[in-house]
Amino acid sequence: MIKIEGGCLCGAVRYVASAEPIVSRVCWCRVCQYLASGNATVNLVFPAEAITITGELRDYPSIADSGRHMHRRFCPNCGVHVLSGSEERSDLVVVRVGTLDTPENVALDSHIWTSSAPHWALLDPDLPQFETQPPPLVKKDAGN
Numbered sequence: 001m002i003k004i005e006g007g008c009l010c011g012a013v014r015y016v017a018s019a020e021p022i023v024s025r026v027c028w029c030r031v032c033q034y035l036a037s038g039n040a041t042v043n044l045v046f047p048a049e050a051i052t053i054t055g056e057l058r059d060y061p062s063i064a065d066s067g068r069h070m071h072r073r074f075c076p077n078c079g080v081h082v083l084s085g086s087e088e089r090s091d092l093v094v095v096r097v098g099t100l101d102t103p104e105n106v107a108l109d110s111h112i113w114t115s116s117a118p119h120w121a122l123l124d125p126d127l128p129q130f131e132t133q134p135p136p137l138v139k140k141d142a143g144n
């Protein structure tokens with residue numbers, strides 16, 4: 001297994017994953033365009049228990065277009081968004097791929113919330129695309 005670890009820009013926050021990601025997604029929802037300065041965010045979804053964090057993260061709570069109660073967590077020193085998750089799927093943690101030590105190793109699975117993407121967005125035509133929220137991920141312990 002490839003060691004997956006990363007952290008924020010200033011180094012105050014670090015994390016390490018003890019499991020493989022369940023899925024990798026490029027999200028074009030309107031909030032992600034704010035977080036990613038106009039583009040989509042690129043995210044890995046892990047089982048929550050697989051991520052160990054060191055350092056302080058601040059939480060920006062909001063309600064997503066999907067209706068989920070989101071907690072987007074960022075470093076209060078450098079402002080970089082590191083993790084995300086929802087109350088409805090507290091078994092999952094989303095890691096922002098830009099914070100990985102080695103983002104090069106990521107293989108993308110899909111684009112989501114493409115209905116919110118600007119006309120100049122670059123979407124990989126070879127990947128599945130979902131106009132809004134894709135179907136819920138099946139919990140791994142339920143047989144995937």
Ligand SMILES: [Zn+2]
Binds near residue numbers: 009012013075080
């Ligand atoms: Zn930082």
Ligand SMILES: [Zn+2]
Binds near residue numbers: 027028029031032033
């Ligand atoms: Zn999004």
